[in-house]
Amino acid sequence: MAAVTLLHTKGLSRRFGGLKAVQNVDFDLKQGEIRALIGPNGAGKTTFVSLLSGRIVPSEGQVFFEGEEVTGDPAWRRVRKGIAYTFQITSVYAKLTAYENVALAAQSALSRSGAVRKKDLDRAVAEAIEKVGLSDRARMKAGELSYGHQRLLEVAMGLALRPKLLMLDEPTQGLSDAEIDNFCNLVRDIARTATILLIEHNMPVVMQLADSITVLNAGEILANGTPAEIRANPAVQAAYLGS
């Protein structure tokens, strides 16, 4: 099967005052892959995914999704087109139950194809919650869940959105080793139905999961390649070790 481009950017840039957070980035993402986005602190990773998700507008450049330009679309419309984003800082609705949290995401996905029926909603929520293994905690308030469970709830919300592209921002941050293993299995599972863009610091996780890796440094793409290629790339080593 020929690889289909799901998302690509052309000359994407973002300046904050005089600071060039992202400069002239041309980026391609193939349908069905797990792509990791790595880079030293301050490389512009979070700014870059914010540009993809529409949370901030680019200074220059364009974003295309499924061949269609989405540069001018507000964040909510991109989500409806299938670009989902899970927050780096856990941002669940603390006062609502885990069920309600996921139901909000599922309702958004279902409403894309007409009126939402309660039966369908319940099924979609149960499915997403089960996938992350939180079924027995569905009635608990999200704020009362442990940190690891809150991160899983975030992922369940991302899943319930039925995204074509799921962007996970530092998903393993603050998780225990056992939780991380669990999480890797979950990501592989999700990858069967969605393309994944993973922003991650934890190198073992990246090497284990990613089909390919993009390295960002000082707002520019430094390298693209398979995990093995990236590991062997001297420029990447210099960026991480040198400065």
Add this chain to the structure above:
Amino acid sequence: MDLGPFLVLATLEGLLQAAVLTLIALGLSLVFGVMRIVNVAHGEFYMLGAVIAWFVASLLSLHPAVGFFLALVISPLLVGLVAYASERLILKRLKYDPEATIVATIGMLYVIQQVVLIGFGPDARPVEAPFYYRIRLPWFGYSAYNLFVMAAAVVLLIGCWYILTRTRLGLIMRATQFDSETAQAFGIPVDKVYGYVFAAGAMLAAVAAVLIVPIRQAHYLMGLDPLLLSFIVVIIGGLGSLRGTVVAALIIGLSDGIISVFFSPTLAKMLSTLLVALVLVFKPEGLFGAKAR
């Protein structure tokens, strides 16, 4: 009268209005700038200042000048005390949550206003000016006391400006305004600063009230108009900006004075309120203030 003298009178009225308004708005702006809260009860501190001035001046039955200057000391002190107490007892406990604070200060507005209604009654009461002298202009006589009020306001403003920019006290306040957490870390007692700033803001309104009460009478409902006008000033001038507040107060005070002479005051208020609402929506950093951080 010709148009010329009419304009002179309107300008003088406008300047008087602007002088008082600047002091009141400065108090509101100070509290918002440092504490990030909107004090809806601010107009009531002004009203309370005027009412206390009446009590001081009329109950002690001294010479009007002595009574007035006594009031100029006692009234702001008492108002400051009331403000300090309410800040400690109410606002501090709400942890300065913006919405809760607004609701609480609305409550304070009613409490102060209604307590004054009970203690002072529903009538407007005059306070005698400390001196009476009419300056004879070619077209009409003008009370020298009005000019005194303007001069006093200018002196007070310079004093405030000096304190805010040239003293340690001002430095502490600016540091708290800029970043309260860092200020705390550098050993500034932010909690105490909040209490004093709230009291100081109320005291500025009280001083303005004592100055104006010989011209306008003391009345339990006199707080609402200055409250809305100082909102307008603070929004146009940019929240928390001293220079913007002064410029905006001059513009609003002058234009209000002048428009009110030629047109209906209600229409003037209507248009300025509408303008300000739109400024807040489309240019929230104000027309003259520095860009909000």
Add this chain to the structure above:
Amino acid sequence: MRQHSAFKVVGLHLAVIVLFFLAQFVLPEYHHLAVTRVMILAIFALGYNLLFGYTGLLSLGHALFFAAGLYGAGLTAFHLGWSVPAAFAAGVGAGFFASLVIGVVALRTSGVAFMIVTMMFSQVAYLASLYFTTYTRGEEGLVMPEAARHFDLFGVTFSLTDPSLRYNIALLLLAVTLIVILIVVRGPMGRVLIAIRENEPRTLMLGYNTFLIKLKAFVISGTISSVAGAAYALLFAYVGSSFASIQYSIEALLFTLLGGAGTVLGPILGTFAMFYLIDIVSGFTVAYLLVTGIALIALVLFFPKGILGTIRERWMTWLP
């Protein structure tokens, strides 16, 4: 379990309506009229609560929408001689239009700026009602003409001077409002409103056009407020500037806070309690607004969830 709670919810709200219906047969004349007023004001508070309690938007300008209904109905009936149903429709239409226009502008702001902006727009409307005194007679107000005291519908003549009819019209409007609110807050839209209240940026990232949804809530809330205003003008035959003042916006807030923001029945309970509290206090002193002030402070300090909010938290978690 959810079926069961749905049954309880419908039962409870039905019981409240039935209670109001039965009350008219036992209430003495004074309280009969008082409860009629309470029901109309409760509609106002119900509309307010949809925006404040459920969506988390604190408006300090809802008097504007009440006044839009009041003047929309009152002025058309007084000056143009419109029939009661037509005048009522004009009032509600005015409220709808006003809330749409103001919503589009004011919802560009949030937090404190939103409160101030709504308050200022409302103040503009209040000043306008004073400025156009030729038509409104300002604070003194207008008394509805004889022609607007009765109307024909389905071949029957109804007279609004009949207290019993007024009571039941108020009750009917209250019941309809309650049903609308229940449908909104228990349906998909209510879920999103609460999500916006709890965390708006997150809701945006779940694919919801939060601006549009807030605007819908704003318009429904404003229109319901104007229903109360139009009904007030026509049932009690009087329109005046004081209904457009800031004080009226604050009353809606107070009723809602007291009963419990974000609970369906809270505003009704809050209106009822506050109305009678003020009624009693004003028997002793002219400074009855002191109660309003103390209540506001006490509520935010000690009782932020209000009566029903606290009950829901402690005992009846199924309460909508």
